[in-house]
Amino acid sequence: MVVKVHGSVRAACPQRVLACLLEKDVEFEIFHVDLDAGEHKRPEFLLRQPFGQIPAVEDGDLKLFESRAIIRYYAAKYVDRGPNLLGNSLEERAVVDQWLEVEAHNFNDLVKTLVFQIVILPRMGEHGDLALAQKCEQQLEKVFDIYEQHLSKSSYLAGDSFTLADLSHLPAIRYLVNDAGMGHLVSERKHVNAWWEDISNRSAWKKLMELSKY
């Protein structure tokens, strides 16, 4: 069964799902949603995703939205295929989940706001709020300091193996490093840098970068 992913291949949240499907070697088809044309706010799309956001997936009778819910589902469904993205015991799974929540609540909003102000708004021909962007950058420095300390004791966020917790960070850090000129947040930290080099060189992520045609 081919998983239908509704969204834009260059947007962070669909990328989170696509990276997971690629890691798990699950066949998918991307149904592009034209954000510039406001397709995600039209009634037909709102039937798929009532908050008007991407991605939304369709897999036979299953319809699901929220990228982190989607990756939890597929990582569990295909736990025996490819790399184990969940951890080997109940306790390990809980730690994976914990860092997935950290990404969702302590990391993602800061990156989203910063990228919106210094990348998206200028692209739309508007002025971003530089003071707000700077505030986000300062807060991200503190978050990355915590990651640096943590990754000095552990190769990946949840332990010795790459898991959903690391995967979930890929799209946002790509934005920071490649689009927002914020690479120093990563490169100035020895262990964060090594971790980023490792996870962004995984073949699944590289495949996604090819698909995205940056």
Place this chain on the structure above:
Amino acid sequence: MVESVTRRSTDRQDQKFPMATPVKVYGPPMSTAVSRVLACLLEKDVQFQLIPVNMFKGEHKSPDFLKIQPFGQVPAFQDESTSLFESRSICRYLCEKYAEKGNTGLYGTNPLAKASIDQWLEAEGQSFNPPSSVLVFQLAFAPRMKIKQDQAVINENEQKLAKVLEVYEKRLGESRFLAGDEFSLADLSHLPNTHYLVNASDRGELFTFKKNVGRWWGEISSRDSWKKVVEMQKQTT
């Protein structure tokens, strides 16, 4: 069942060696994230010990606390040798570890049910929590802390929350609870913020004036588990 910090027993032996429970939650019950975990523990009928953290004195930023929660936030959690933080992951852990206890359907009993619950738990975390948290702080806590309210911030977040609740209104017209026909973690996760907005602010009508959301709130907030959490919150203020 709750192991309260104040012991009623007068037995000296008991006072010297309080019964140790493996499950420990660190943080004040008035914290929305802490109360999310407490509600889950009570739904699952898991005994726990609540260890106070004085946030007004900055205990959550002390070196000792940062060892168990490096972001300096509450709650922190321990279950024997397992240490966790982030309230929603603690809740998922409790449901998996104590699957056979208390409310056994809280996190679904099959992968599809679980996926739906995770979807709405994420919607709570990503769409509901940000604006409602800001409003909880501005409307319920800022006055108590003698911090000046920011009307522009209140208006902006009220509008955002109203849009989210429109989605909920439609959903709850099709489904008794957010993820399906049964109360789940997805509904539970909304209890803390909604409780403050309905009971400690003048914006409760955002919820209560909507037919389906109002019905849903009435149902989920009258669960025994939530009533006990509210009692715990009252006892510590």
